[in-house]
Amino acid sequence: MSVLALDRVTYTYPGAVTPALSDVTLDVAPGELIVLAGGSGSGKSTLLRAANGLVPHFHGGRFAGRAVVAGMDTREHGPGELAAAVGTLFQDPETQVVMGTVRAELSLPLENRGEAAPAVARGVEEVALALGIAPLLDRPTDELSGGELQRVALGAALVGRPQLIVLDEPTSQLDPVAGDELIAVLRRLGEDFDTAIVLAEHRLERCLPFADRAIAMRSGRVVCDGPPAEFLAWACAEAPELATPGARLLFGLGLSPAAGVKAARSALRSRGLSVGAQGPSPGEPRRPAGEAIRFDRVWHELDRGPAILRGVSLSLGAGERVALMGRNGAGKSTLLRHAAGLLRPTRGKVQSAGRVALLLQNPTDYLIHDRVEQEASVGALATVGLGDPALRGRHPRDLSGGEKQRLALAIVLDGAAGESQEAVVVCLDEPTRGMDRRRKDELAALLCELDGAVLVATHDPEFAAAFAQRVILLADGAVIADGTPSEVLAGGTYFATETARILGGVGGALRPEEGIALLTAGSEVPA
Amino acid sequence: MSYRRRASPLHAARAAVGCAYCLSLLVAALVLSAPVALGAVLAAIAGAAVGAKVGREVRRAALFAIPLGLAVMAINALVVRDGLTVIMRLGDLPVFGQTDITLEATVSGAVLGARAVALILCGALYTAAVDPDQVLGLFRRFSFHSALTATLATRMVPVLSRDARRLAEAQRCRPGPPPSRARLVRAATAGVLDRALDVAAALEVRGYGAARRAPRGGAPPWSRHDLAFSASAVAIAVLAVGGRVAGLLPFSSDPALHAPVRAGGLAVAAGLLVCALLPFADRRGIGR
Structure with a gap:
């Protein structure tokens, strides 16, 4: 018997003309881990919301077809009743944690079900141990980091032992290490408790190796449903934006795409395409003409707290594009705030050759006007690709996520009124959160076109490889690596692209195209 | 708080x-x-x-x-x-x-x-x-939904104050003269409504809509x-x-x-x- 069965489900949001889900039919068996792929607006989130009953009970709209979750028809049972069978984890942990302490947060779903105090205590204890959050139980939720909050939210989704868990981009705010840990926990849940998992993600390379099935969606329809290898073969042929870097590498070499580093290496070896163990070749260091910004032994020490930055010294050349990477809490955002003058160093100094523009994590915070054209000048809008007059008349909050991001970038790039003061450094803090690959590629292209130096804090090695000329790795407030993308991203495990991991860092190849060129060059390929 | x-x-x-x-x-x-x-x-x-x-x-x-x-x-x-x-x-x-x-x-x-x-x-x-x-757990015995609403109101205070700090920081990043206070209040209000919707959805999927009163008993023993x-x-x-x-x-x-x-x-x-x-x-x- 399936845990989730959708039978010809079609759903249209209130006020919308086109349906968000069109004639969707699928079954999810107990213990299955299913990855839901698709671009922004393809219907992934709506499908998850149809599974937990928010569609149609919370959002309203027109619903046709039948969705049955653990034997309950979602038309007859609301999200409150379905919560006993379905656990849900959304993208933003901040808005799904509602209680003051972790213990209270984990207790809430069980208390809602009317469980007695001993059963609540036991459930909380078990889920805390399973997720490794027992030390957090008495911590206030507003003190937790993003990764910790996401784990707590996952705990709240799991505490009632649901048969099905639906997750909407749960790793988008996590660093690679925390993201991998979360995926591993999900895999274990399926194996240990037979919990079915439906996971919507953009960074497919992270979760496809652990998946039983992958479902691709486009315009609200299921366009592919099969095992990961089958899905990747389809993606390489039909939807390249959904193909993982490893799949693109294999496909480019004429091999059948495989999910995961291990399978890809095996495929390469089977064709005699394995490369020898060789460290990354150092790239040619770029010598920028002038200096755009300099951090001189910058410390940021919290009053009665730890030091967030510990004597950071570095400089960016004019027009240089730099990716700043590191775990959550490594000090990336703090460094960007120092660059823009939002914070002052407790020791050391920051000197820039002119204005520093900073785009923080949430672009919506920048939007305060009623029309797009009021937010930034025509020139700045054109620079970020929002020059369309029809777009300029729209309300900023009605724009898509990617358009909001670009509008916020236009706002910070725009010179002060009447001064046309161009930014010499543009800093962006995690600009790719929740972005699909097409939008990431567009952003990378846009950053490459900017005149000023670019400093981007990101967790996404693929994005860093796409735009950066230099990568700086921070750990515990100090610079631990600073070099060309090939030097920094080819040799690591977590902060490495999938291509680099498959090739073991050989030749410093980071992107599939570079890997294909390396493997087909002949010299390093033992045929 | x-x-x-x-x-x-x-x-x-x-x-x-x-x-x-x-x-x-x-x-x-x-x-x-x-x-x-x-x-x-x-x-x-x-x-x-x-x-x-x-x-x-x-x-x-x-x-x-x-x-x-x-x-x-x-x-x-x-x-x-x-x-x-x-x-x-x-x-x-x-x-x-x-x-x-x-x-x-x-x-x-x-x-x-x-x-x-x-x-x-x-x-x-x-x-x-x-x-x-x-404390709110104590009140749940009398009115579960009211107590939870009070909990949420309490929880929203630090969340919204963090939002306000973020909004202020973003406005400092805008070049040119700072926007009027009225415009900022409007933007903040829109943000609060978005937040409230997200939190309401989170509550729904935690089973709040079908909340039942817990059976009595099972309280922990009295400590020294x-x-x-x-x-x-x-x-x-x-x-x-x-x-x-x-x-x-x-x-x-x-x-x-x-x-x-x-x-x-x-x-x-x-x-x-x-x-x-x-x-x-x-x-x-x-x-x-």
């Missing part, structure tokens, strides 16, 4: 007991008027704050409460015409008219001010040392700290009310000041202090 679980006997006590303890100090501040007794209550609150390791939070509240108490005293001295002992003649003042400051009005104002300070500090002690989630603070709360209330009823702490300020310090009164004040602080002496099993 400032609750943090700390290794202290008061934090180790259950919320109901913590509430009762703070309430007993509040009752003592309300029913006793003799300066020596109010002084003992204030000292008890300060000592409890130190014992519960929330001295900083209570001191922060005191920075607001003490000026307020002084203002109450000054206004009372200026406005109240009772009392026979004139200590200052201010003559004919606008608004106040002929104004004589009397010792009685000044002292009664000081008592009112000290009481206000005690009430505020008691509130600060409660906020910093009693788990709000547990539960017992000690319960006994302390009862003793403080009995001493305060008993002292007042027995007239051990007389105080009047009209027509003349009458606040004799007798052995019985001193015993009540000392008893209050000892009863309030004694539970903090036992520090076994306070960590978690």
Whole structure:
């Protein structure tokens, strides 16, 4: 018997003309881990919301077809009743944690079900141990980091032992290490408790190796449903934006795409395409003409707290594009705030050759006007690709996520009124959160076109490889690596692209195209 | 909003007991008027704050409460015409008219001010040392949905203040003149509505819509700290009310000041202090 069965489900949001889900039919068996792929607006989130009953009970709209979750028809049972069978984890942990302490947060779903105090205590204890959050139980939720909050939210989704868990981009705010840990926990849940998992993600390379099935969606329809290898073969042929870097590498070499580093290496070896163990070749260091910004032994020490930055010294050349990477809490955002003058160093100094523009994590915070054209000048809008007059008349909050991001970038790039003061450094803090690959590629292209130096804090090695000329790795407030993308991203495990991991860092190849060129060059390929 | 679980006997006590303890100090501040007794209550609150390791939070509240108490005293001295002992003649003042400051009005104002300070500090002690989630859990027995709504309102305060900080930071990143306050308020309001929708959706999928009342029973056993603070709360209330009823702490300020310090009164004040602080002496099993 399936845990989730959708039978010809079609759903249209209130006020919308086109349906968000069109004639969707699928079954999810107990213990299955299913990855839901698709671009922004393809219907992934709506499908998850149809599974937990928010569609149609919370959002309203027109619903046709039948969705049955653990034997309950979602038309007859609301999200409150379905919560006993379905656990849900959304993208933003901040808005799904509602209680003051972790213990209270984990207790809430069980208390809602009317469980007695001993059963609540036991459930909380078990889920805390399973997720490794027992030390957090008495911590206030507003003190937790993003990764910790996401784990707590996952705990709240799991505490009632649901048969099905639906997750909407749960790793988008996590660093690679925390993201991998979360995926591993999900895999274990399926194996240990037979919990079915439906996971919507953009960074497919992270979760496809652990998946039983992958479902691709486009315009609200299921366009592919099969095992990961089958899905990747389809993606390489039909939807390249959904193909993982490893799949693109294999496909480019004429091999059948495989999910995961291990399978890809095996495929390469089977064709005699394995490369020898060789460290990354150092790239040619770029010598920028002038200096755009300099951090001189910058410390940021919290009053009665730890030091967030510990004597950071570095400089960016004019027009240089730099990716700043590191775990959550490594000090990336703090460094960007120092660059823009939002914070002052407790020791050391920051000197820039002119204005520093900073785009923080949430672009919506920048939007305060009623029309797009009021937010930034025509020139700045054109620079970020929002020059369309029809777009300029729209309300900023009605724009898509990617358009909001670009509008916020236009706002910070725009010179002060009447001064046309161009930014010499543009800093962006995690600009790719929740972005699909097409939008990431567009952003990378846009950053490459900017005149000023670019400093981007990101967790996404693929994005860093796409735009950066230099990568700086921070750990515990100090610079631990600073070099060309090939030097920094080819040799690591977590902060490495999938291509680099498959090739073991050989030749410093980071992107599939570079890997294909390396493997087909002949010299390093033992045929 | 400032609750943090700390290794202290008061934090180790259950919320109901913590509430009762703070309430007993509040009752003592309300029913006793003799300066020596109010002084003992204030000292008890300060000592409890130190014992519960929330001295900083209570001191922060005191920075607001003490000026307020002084203002109450000054206004009372200026406005109240009772009392026979004139200590200052201010003559004919606008608004106040002929104004004589009397010792009685000044002292009664000081008592009112000290009481206000005690009430505020008691509130600060409660906020910093009693788990709000547990308190709301107590109310859930009577009205589950109301209690959860109150929890959410409490939770939204730090979330929204973080949002406001973020919004302010983003506006600092905008080049050019800062936007008008009205425009910022509109933007913040739109953000709050988005937040509220997200939180409502999260609550729905946590089963809030189908919330049922938990069966009774199964409460954790009473710890030594539960017992000690319960006994302390009862003793403080009995001493305060008993002292007042027995007239051990007389105080009047009209027509003349009458606040004799007798052995019985001193015993009540000392008893209050000892009863309030004694539970903090036992520090076994306070960590978690």
